Amino acid sequence: MTRYPRWKFFLLMAVLFVCGLYALPNLFPDAPAVQISSAKAGGVVSDSASQRVLRQLDQAGLEHGPGEHIDGGSWLVRFSDNDSQLRARELLAGSLGDDYVVALNLAPTTPGWLRAIGASPMNLGLDLRGGVHFLLQVDMDAVVNQRMEAWAGQIKLALKNEGIRYRDVQQDGQQLRVQFANSEDADSARTLLRNALPEFSLDSEPEQRVLVFNLNPTALKEMQDYAVDQNRTALNNRVNELGVAEPVVQRQGADRIVVQLPGVQDAAQARRILGRTATLEFRLVNQDYPASRAATGVAPPGTEIFPFRSQGDRPVILDRAKIATGDEVTNAQMGFDPQNGTPQVNVSLDSAGARRMQRVTSQNVGNPMAVLFIETKTEMRSRTNENGETEQVPVSTTDRYVINVATIQDTLGSRFRITGLDSPAEASELALLLRAGSLAAPVTIIEERTIGPSLGAENIEAGLKSMALGMVLVLVFMLVWYKVFGIFANVALVGNLLIIVGIMSLIPGATLTLPGIAGIVLTVGMAVDANVLIYERIREELKKGVRPRQAIDEGYAKAFSTILDANITTMIVAVILFSAGTGSVQGFAVTLFIGILSSMFTAIVGTRAMVEMVYGRGARPPAKLSI
Amino acid sequence: MSNKAPFSINFLGIRRVFAALSIILVIGSIGLLATQGLNLGMDFTGGTSVVAKGENEVIIDDVRSALEGTPFEEATVVRYGSPRDISIRVPTLNDMPADQVGPRLTEVVESKLPGVKVLQVEFVGPQVGDELRDESGLALLMALGLMLVYVWFRFTNKFGVATVVALLHDVIIVLGLFSLTRWTFDLTVLAAVLALIGYSLNDSIVVADRIRENFRDTRETDPEKIINGSLNETLSRTINTSFTTLLVLIALFFFGGEVMRAFSEALLVGIAVGTYSSIYVVTNMLFLMKVDKQDFIIPEKKEVDDMP
Numbered sequence: 002m003t004r005y006p007r008w009k010f011f012l013l014m015a016v017l018f019v020c021g022l023y024a025l026p027n028l029f030p031d032a033p034a035v036q037i038s039s040a041k042a043g044g045v046v047s048d049s050a051s052q053r054v055l056r057q058l059d060q061a062g063l064e065h066g067p068g069e070h071i072d073g074g075s076w077l078v079r080f081s082d083n084d085s086q087l088r089a090r091e092l093l094a095g096s097l098g099d100d101y102v103v104a105l106n107l108a109p110t111t112p113g114w115l116r117a118i119g120a121s122p123m124n125l126g127l128d129l130r131g132g133v134h135f136l137l138q139v140d141m142d143a144v145v146n147q148r149m150e151a152w153a154g155q156i157k158l159a160l161k162n163e164g165i166r167y168r169d170v171q172q173d174g175q176q177l178r179v180q181f182a183n184s185e186d187a188d189s190a191r192t193l194l195r196n197a198l199p200e201f202s203l204d205s206e207p208e209q210r211v212l213v214f215n216l217n218p219t220a221l222k223e224m225q226d227y228a229v230d231q232n233r234t235a236l237n238n239r240v241n242e243l244g245v246a247e248p249v250v251q252r253q254g255a256d257r258i259v260v261q262l263p264g265v266q267d268a269a270q271a272r273r274i275l276g277r278t279a280t281l282e283f284r285l286v287n288q289d290y291p292a293s294r295a296a297t298g299v300a301p302p303g304t305e306i307f308p309f310r311s312q313g314d315r316p317v318i319l320d321r322a323k324i325a326t327g328d329e330v331t332n333a334q335m336g337f338d339p340q341n342g343t344p345q346v347n348v349s350l351d352s353a354g355a356r357r358m359q360r361v362t363s364q365n366v367g368n369p370m371a372v373l374f375i376e377t378k379t380e381m382r383s384r385t386n387e388n389g390e391t392e393q394v395p396v397s398t399t400d401r402y403v404i405n406v407a408t409i410q411d412t413l414g415s416r417f418r419i420t421g422l423d424s425p426a427e428a429s430e431l432a433l434l435l436r437a438g439s440l441a442a443p444v445t446i447i448e449e450r451t452i453g454p455s456l457g458a459e460n461i462e463a464g465l466k467s468m469a470l471g472m473v474l475v476l477v478f479m480l481v482w483y484k485v486f487g488i489f490a491n492v493a494l495v496g497n498l499l500i501i502v503g504i505m506s507l508i509p510g511a512t513l514t515l516p517g518i519a520g521i522v523l524t525v526g527m528a529v530d531a532n533v534l535i536y537e538r539i540r541e542e543l544k545k546g547v548r549p550r551q552a553i554d555e556g557y558a559k560a561f562s563t564i565l566d567a568n569i570t571t572m573i574v575a576v577i578l579f580s581a582g583t584g585s586v587q588g589f590a591v592t593l594f595i596g597i598l599s600s601m602f603t604a605i606v607g608t609r610a611m612v613e614m615v616y617g618r619g620a621r622p623p624a625k626l627s628i
Numbered sequence: 629m630s631n632k633a634p635f636s637i638n639f640l641g642i643r644r645v646f647a648a649l650s651i652i653l654v655i656g657s658i659g660l661l662a663t664q665g666l667n668l669g670m671d672f673t674g675g676t677s678v679v680a681k682g683e684n685e686v687i688i689d690d691v692r693s694a695l696e697g698t699p700f701e702e703a704t705v706v707r708y709g710s711p712r713d714i715s716i717r718v719p720t721l722n723d724m725p726a727d728q729v730g731p732r733l734t735e736v737v738e739s740k741l742p743g744v745k746v747l748q749v750e751f752v753g754p755q756v757g758d759e760l761r762d763e764s765g766l767a768l769l770m771a772l773g774l775m776l777v778y779v780w781f782r783f784t785n786k787f788g789v790a791t792v793v794a795l796l797h798d799v800i801i802v803l804g805l806f807s808l809t810r811w812t813f814d815l816t817v818l819a820a821v822l823a824l825i826g827y828s829l830n831d832s833i834v835v836a837d838r839i840r841e842n843f844r845d846t847r848e849t850d851p852e853k854i855i856n857g858s859l860n861e862t863l864s865r866t867i868n869t870s871f872t873t874l875l876v877l878i879a880l881f882f883f884g885g886e887v888m889r890a891f892s893e894a895l896l897v898g899i900a901v902g903t904y905s906s907i908y909v910v911t912n913m914l915f916l917m918k919v920d921k922q923d924f925i926i927p928e929k930k931e932v933d934d935m936p
Binding site for chain 2: 478534562567
């Protein structure tokens, strides 16, 4: 028998040691905790605030940890159980007010030396830890339409500036048609517009007197990418404002965004905050026309008419020009009017907005200014299409109304307040939306999965139970059927499990889901296949009268190509499943793939090493194998 | 050769009976799939599903009567694991925005049924459902296609055809069973079917490999004897591997909870069928194609003299 290479022993030991080390943190279950962070970007939790929190928790009789500062200026208190965690959050959310965000979190209990080498427990999917999963569809048509309208305006302006007369500029999908009275005008506009609109390609003359511009696919894609990224950023800000620990906000495909909020139980609030596209505009109230003019509904030039919500939707005429918009808001906090106790939002503007605000208000002291509230709502509506089928399409409606008209008392700068809000809840939501920024395009929720935390715990238990039972059944079977060689296979199987858990914990993006656990369980059953193949071969060789050591060699050598086949087919399937599946099913593909690789390693290299240790070292070759 | 096999069962004596059985099952399955299709889960159809738990046993009829007179009369109410758990599934409604169904249904359930709490709400928009359905069908075809390519590289024609037919046989019968029983076919079941594709092919390859090896290595010329010997030699491996896999699936079936039930059902049936097909379908196909020793003689390089 050839000597078994020593480096394989070392490799085996090294892999087991590293994976074992990184699998260790999973033995330390996360502790329920409440995380407190400042509502201001970059703000920190002050010592006085944290002392106050600890006092309140003591008064409420809640058992708690000493509290600790964590990354990003947040502060965290641990609790012994979920119940006191939930009670603590309710208590603190009420008492800390708007300056701090109170969120449920899980604090790692991994010992410091393990954290120092970057070891952490596996990420658990939402089906195991509870939470809400949303898939949001960005309304691309709205994005395109908005931009196309802007371009149409640009064309008109350019033609006007050059003194070229045109009949009409029409927008048709991703196409702009500019009509002229005669072909001379069209000719003179051609070069001008071609240079002014690099994002478009000029259609080869379908007819004279008309120029047709088609939006380039690259420009369209850029526009859509920008809208989706902008939305992702805004959603990310909102989710952070909601106080969710470890949220996921990711782009998926061309026009979708996945939002995962672990631990969130109030899906309704999350849904409301995510989908809202509320923003504000500050405009001057136009006083050149009498109120009767407003009642006609036809706006005089340069103005627009909007209802004043708190005054029975009385129409108000506003100037078209905006002094400032919600996009220029740098900070917004809910507060209360010190005089009458009504809710208000304190707003800070950026420098551009503040400059304009200052200039306009200084010239208009004594005149009224209005705050215009703009909100786009998108709903899925049923519609019958041309084939007579019912389909659901997103329909966006925009509400605009005046929430407040106030006389400008003095020159306003970068900071002022907005009143006229219905309730503290509305004020707080408006403040949140202004802080987080508006969405570049309306979104609709097209998929939602909410898993309660108790169901998540049940799923973990079910997964672990079936894994333990499956494992024990297989271990017993292998021991009874293959005796000492069965023990080798069993040790390899346990090592295999260790490697899977270690690798899953090592890969930062890998997430364990319930189907993922099923993948591990299935690998446990299929992993011994390699050993079964090898051992059956060894038995056959022994029956043929081959000497034990040679039988071992033959068994491992002859079974190898079959084992490889078996695993390649399943690996192909795992890759397909990963690319086609979503969320939890991808978790299955991941564990299946890792499980196959590690089981090949342990079942071939691992058992061989053990066989060598027992049957290979002695001076005399073994007379019999226990197989 | 037969002296080394641990078993000496005459598998091929009744191969015609099993050939008939397989043909009937496959045709029956295709017929079922064509006429009544699969009971597709919410992942593929879109709609809303709610899982709720009561403090005590929840009576299904109570839930149904609670939903009467609400927009959710069409809902499917079924038990979900324990007697305290129920699942309510509502198809996409025409007169209600799809993302509103979950919250409103939760309200109805929790207000009309005291003690019942909603644990889980899932809503899949109709367009997402359509896409998942298309993607899943594509994944299934892609998996089968790639297996075909793999087998084509791995085997001579006759063995390749035999293993692929065995693979299709297994997948069609499992899908047929899901059609017959109206078990819900969702994403996790699809994952199970794909896992089955890998498993079934592997099982057939092990058997086919041995048959090929024996055709090359023995003096025996009777294909029937060679194949029967090969089946006996690989029998304990075939049974042992299937058995250990079945053991873990049984554990999943009983303890994996409701989510994993359909997954383990699909694989339990699939592996039983796959084990059978690796023995009978592969060999029947080989006989049908009249495999013999000639197929395994390594061809000598041809002279170019057959060119004019």
